[in-house]
Amino acid sequence: MLHLPILRKGRPYESVDKSVTVHHRTREPLVAISQANPGLIRRDMLSLPEVARAMAGFTCAELIALCEKAAVHFMNDSLPLGGATQSPQEYVEQLSATTGLPHVMVRRNMEKIGGVMANMSSVLRGLTRNLDLSILDTGYGEDNRTVVSYFRRGDSLGVVLPSNSPGVHALWVPAFALKTPLVLKPGSSEPWSPYRVIQAFLKAGAPPEAWGFYPADHAGAGEILRHCGRGMVFGDVSTTRKYASDPRIEVHGPGWSKIILGEDEVDRWPDYIDLMAASIAENSGRSCVNASGVWVPRHGKDIAEALAQKLAKFQPRPADAPDAEIAPFADGGVAGRVNRMVDAALSEPGCRDVTAAHREGPRLVEFEGCSYLLPTIVWCDSHEHGLANKEYLFPFASVVEVPQASMPEILGPTLVLTAITKDPELKRRCLKYQHIGRLNFGAIQTNRIVWDQPHEGNLFDHLYARRAFQAAELQTA
């Protein structure tokens, strides 16, 4: 069996306590993951200020160069994996084995992570709004003819990671280039990506001290978030709620991402069905940037039918199929529970599973020993129905009719909103609405992410703060 060690300041440590993650299909043990006890994590974190001081000795340019080198290793090389090695293909297969994500989707996510590492310079330009990064090296300087000074808000970034989709790892990687040591708690079935990212950086020559990899239970995760200077947590509502009011922690919960069509565009809805379907179903609907709602002023039932017809064609395929469109649940029991939840909500009046009429058989299906939830489009009579604003870990979306005058306020918190309209008033209201994390005007998929346009908080703002600053040497005569 493979073994993934803890990485303490980049150095492997084999714990006595290990958790075993199984192959989702065969249920055979695949990897033993060393578990860090909370005291060990806390003890290592005592030295983070020292590590942060060492990181400050690197220039941003040097760290960006390391990111670019690491990207090449991440994408192409065999890298250490405990006592073994892992080729890029093995990474794809192993990640797929424990999460259920088809190879083709893993590869797309891999490219996303590798892309952020390779393009760190432009990612940081976006995050810092084109700040001259040498200002972070010296602590102050002139930016756009203004004297500015930035300081780091904490000595480390602790990240409690999810297992649903590896694309999220692109979010924390820039912290390294921003001179911040990382303390990572991987998801129990997706330790592969953060481990491989770290190994790629170590091979590129990054300081090992900057990297902590601590598989752990909830208590360990809590220690990381309590003791890191800054934190980031991914999870469902119950996980993220307790950190919602902690300004040190950036919370990444459910997205409730949506697409709206304005009065001016809604009659052209057939032109946007492909965009809607892709927003809902790409990456098997596992991302917070996947759309879970299509809200329109009219034609709702037609749109729901068209989406249902299109998505009902999705069928489970082998994990290595190049045209795999949907992922199984790594734990079949979870698929059953989610399916029952959806059915229970559908039993409330005012809602209909439109896909049911288009697919042959039930929503929950078994294929090669795995449980899949097939894409589901529901039509809701009212935005107040229990399913109108729900997000699940499979391609699921509700279609709702609401008056344009009520949008976007009626949408509630929305991580990504694609507003297909040219109506200046609707666009103005969307721009004003504070509960949208990422706003797309026009025909842009909700899941098309431009990494220099961060949503759910800006990592640079999370890690750095600006202070008022004057220096005699910079004052003009």
Next chain:
Amino acid sequence: MSSSNVSVPAALKAKIAATRAKLDDHVLETVDWHFNPKTGTPFWLDYAKNILKWDPRKEVKSYAGLNKFPLFEDEWLRGGPVRRWVPKAYAKMPISTFETGGSTGVPKSRISYQDYRIDYEMFSRTLPDKYFPKGADWLHVGPSGPRRLRLAVEHLAQHRGGICFMVDLDPRFVVKLIKWGEMAMMERYKGHVIDQALTLLKAHPNVKCMFTTPKLLEALCEKVSLSKMGITGIFCGGTEMTPQFHRFAVEELLGPEIYFAPTYGNTLMGLAVHKEPTKEDNWAIIYYPPMPRAVLEVVDPDKPEDLVPYGGTGRVRLTTLTKEVFIPRFLERDECEREAPCAKFPFDGVRNVRPFSRFNTSVVEGVY
């Protein structure tokens, strides 16, 4: 107890048999004491008369005979009158009551006269003098108040010729802080406890031995090197310890100059001592009970009358047999693996005790 499913050397077999015979004698003595109308415990006398409707003094002939009793229900220990648990023979003796639980509702009470002294004197004999020097002073940092530890650790220190300094921790308050989500306040409270401990350690160089809990030990070691503070022996208990914690404590928190003595104990049992770790144990924490005063067995959770095989996982079943307290066949809220007898402990032990997984509740162990 059964050793039928391991191959046992003859010498150890003889030891096991002798221990078993001693246990059988001890059971007869204990049952006779608690069910004798002159010396007996009011609760048990009443129970035999009105619930059992048979005389344990006649029916119980050995340890196995205790299987005739139903499982002990710890709920019986909640509320009064607490004197129903005082054997008539001790009615005029100075009696203490020790509590367990009680974060919400009525705590469970166990009366005590001398047991804690006897148990801790027995435990004292297992401590190496090199690391727990006679005459050295002690520091207790952990739950005290209504708990047995308060008097027991002090007695241990006195029994070994030392004086015990005390820093109190109120676990019920910690439980509340966690339930309220006041994690920052919990950290501050922990800091308050640790600060007091550090002050005492700095002020009293003769303190060489400590009792503390796993979490407080971690917190102390984040502040100072206990070795540099002159500590040579740590007696640790109160909450679950994992094998990984065991290794971490020995390798990183304490180092080679400090002896680490993990224990498993509670108000109802007394104190189970740990077996010295060997390489083969891979940091498993193996405890043996204070036989014949207490017996720990590992039973099938669905059929608690059946022991699991050696190495098998099951629920801990405790039987306490002292003149002060008789607790037959109590199912603890813990699970573990069943450990075979060894030369030093020729009776069953328990390995890697942890909260019983079927209860499926997260145990609140924030600070203590």
